[in-house]
Amino acid sequence: MDITSALFLLIGSFLCLSGGVGILRFPDFYTRMHAAGVTDTLATAMILIGLMLQSPDALVVIKLIIILLMTLFISPTASHALASAAIHNNLKPVLENKKDNE
Amino acid sequence: MKDLFAVIMLAGIYSLLSASFFVAMDAVDVAFTEASVGAGISTLLMLVAITMTGRSEDPVRHKPILALVVVVITGSLLIYGTLDMPYFGSVDAPVHQHVAPQYINDSMQKVGMPNIVTSVLASYRGFDTFGEVVVIFTAGIGVLALLSVARRPGDIAEIDSLNKTMHEEFLILRIVAKMLIPFILLFALYVQFHGDFGPGGGFQAGVIFAAAIILYTMLFGMSTARRVINQSVIQLFAAIGVLVYGSVGVISLLEGKHFLDYSALSADPVAGQHIGILLIELGVGITVASVMIIIFFNFAGRENSQQSQENNES
Numbered sequence: 001m002d003i004t005s006a007l008f009l010l011i012g013s014f015l016c017l018s019g020g021v022g023i024l025r026f027p028d029f030y031t032r033m034h035a036a037g038v039t040d041t042l043a044t045a046m047i048l049i050g051l052m053l054q055s056p057d058a059l060v061v062i063k064l065i066i067i068l069l070m071t072l073f074i075s076p077t078a079s080h081a082l083a084s085a086a087i088h089n090n091l092k093p094v095l096e097n098k099k100d101n102e
Numbered sequence: 103m104k105d106l107f108a109v110i111m112l113a114g115i116y117s118l119l120s121a122s123f124f125v126a127m128d129a130v131d132v133a134f135t136e137a138s139v140g141a142g143i144s145t146l147l148m149l150v151a152i153t154m155t156g157r158s159e160d161p162v163r164h165k166p167i168l169a170l171v172v173v174v175i176t177g178s179l180l181i182y183g184t185l186d187m188p189y190f191g192s193v194d195a196p197v198h199q200h201v202a203p204q205y206i207n208d209s210m211q212k213v214g215m216p217n218i219v220t221s222v223l224a225s226y227r228g229f230d231t232f233g234e235v236v237v238i239f240t241a242g243i244g245v246l247a248l249l250s251v252a253r254r255p256g257d258i259a260e261i262d263s264l265n266k267t268m269h270e271e272f273l274i275l276r277i278v279a280k281m282l283i284p285f286i287l288l289f290a291l292y293v294q295f296h297g298d299f300g301p302g303g304g305f306q307a308g309v310i311f312a313a314a315i316i317l318y319t320m321l322f323g324m325s326t327a328r329r330v331i332n333q334s335v336i337q338l339f340a341a342i343g344v345l346v347y348g349s350v351g352v353i354s355l356l357e358g359k360h361f362l363d364y365s366a367l368s369a370d371p372v373a374g375q376h377i378g379i380l381l382i383e384l385g386v387g388i389t390v391a392s393v394m395i396i397i398f399f400n401f402a403g404r405e406n407s408q409q410s411q412e413n414n415e416s
Binding site for chain 1 (some may be wrong): 271274275278279282
C-alpha cells in the first residue's frame with residue numbers, strides 16, 4: 001500500500017515539476033496552458049490518489065474523492081475557458097514554421 | 103503598472119497568498135473569509151468595474167518621487183514601531199493577557215460553541231458585527247442610488263436569440279456550470295449553518311451564494327438571470343437580513359437584557375445563545391448575499407445599457 005501510494009505521489013510531483021518547467025519553457029500561450037492544464041488535472045489527481053491510499057480514515061477518503069471529482073470537472077473547463085478567450089481575442093498559436101524561417 | 107486588469111489579478115493573487123499564510127498561522131476562519139471575499143468576490147466585482155471604466159490607467163502627471171518618499175518614511179516609522187512590540191508568539195504579549203484567556207476559558211460554558219471565533223464574532227462582539235452588516239447594507243444602497251438604471255423589460259424573443267448564440271459559444275462552460283451551481287449553493291448553506299462548529303459563517307456563506315448566482319448570470323446572460331432573480335425581491339432581502347439581526351437585539355432589549363444579549367431568547371442561557379447566533383448569522387448571510395448580487399447586477403446592467411445605447415446611436 002505504502003509503495004503504491006509513494007509511486008502515485010512521485011508521479012504526481014514529477015508532473016507538477018514538469019508542468020512548472022513547461023510553463024517557463026514553452027514558446028507560446030497555448031503550449032504553456034497545455035502544460036498548466038496537465039499539471040492541474042493529472043498531477044492533482046495522482047497526488048490525491050496517493051493521499052487516499054495513505055489515509056486510514058474513510059471520511060477523509062470520501063472528501064478527497066469529492067475534491068478529485070471537482071478538480072476533474074473544473075480544471076479542464078478552466079483551461080478550455082482560457083483557451084477560447086484567447087482565440088476570441090485573436091491570439092494566434094505559434095506554429096512550426098519558425099524553423100523554416102531560420 | 104498601467105494595465106488595470108493585471109493590477110486586479112495581482113491583487114487577487116495577493117489575497118490568495120495571504121489566505122494561505124493565515125492558514126499557516128492557524129486562523130482558518132480569517133483565511134476562509136480572505137479567500138472567498140478578498141480573492142473571490144472582490145476580484146470579480148473589480149473586474150466588472152473595469153469593464154465600465156476602461157482597462158488602462160490615465161497617464162500620471164505628478165512625479166512618483168513624492169509618493170516614494172512618503173512610503174519610505176511611513177514604512178520606516180512602522181518598522182521602528184515594531185521594535186517595541188513583544189516577540190511573535192510570546193506568552194506575555196498584551197494580546198494574550200487581556201481578553202483572549204477569558205474567551206478561551208469561558209466561551210464554552212457561556213456560549214457553548216465549539217468554534218470560538220464564531221462565539222466571539224457573533225456573541226461577544228455582536229454589536230461590531232451588526233455594524234459590519236449595516237456597512238455592507240449601506241454599500242448596497244449606495245450602489246443602487248448611484249448606478250441603478252431604469253431598464254425596460256427584456257424582449258423574450260430577443261433573449262432567446264441571444265441565448266442561442268451564447269449557447270454555441272459557451273456550451274462546455276454552461277454544462278459544467280449547470281452541474282456545479284447546485285453544489286456551490288449547497289456548500290454555501292453548509293458553510294452558513296456549520297459556522298458554529300467549524301470555520302465559516304454568514305459572511306463567507308453569503309459571498310459563496312452570491313458567487314454561484316454571479317456565475318449563472320455571466321454564463322446565461324443578464325436578461326435571463328433577471329427573469330430568474332427578481333431585483334426588487336433581492337433588494338427586499340438585503341433589508342430583511344439587517345432587520346433580522348437588529349430585531350434579535352430588540353427582542354433581547356424587550357426581555358430586559360442588554361442589546362444583542364442572546365441569553366434572553368430562551369430559558370436556558372446557552373440554548374438562547376445558540377438560537378441568537380443562528381439567527382444573526384442567517385441575517386448576515388442574507389444581507390451579504392443579496393448586496394453582492396445587487397452590486398453585480400447594477401454594475402453589469404449598466405454596462406449592458408451603455409452598449410445598447412451605443413448600438414441605438416450608431
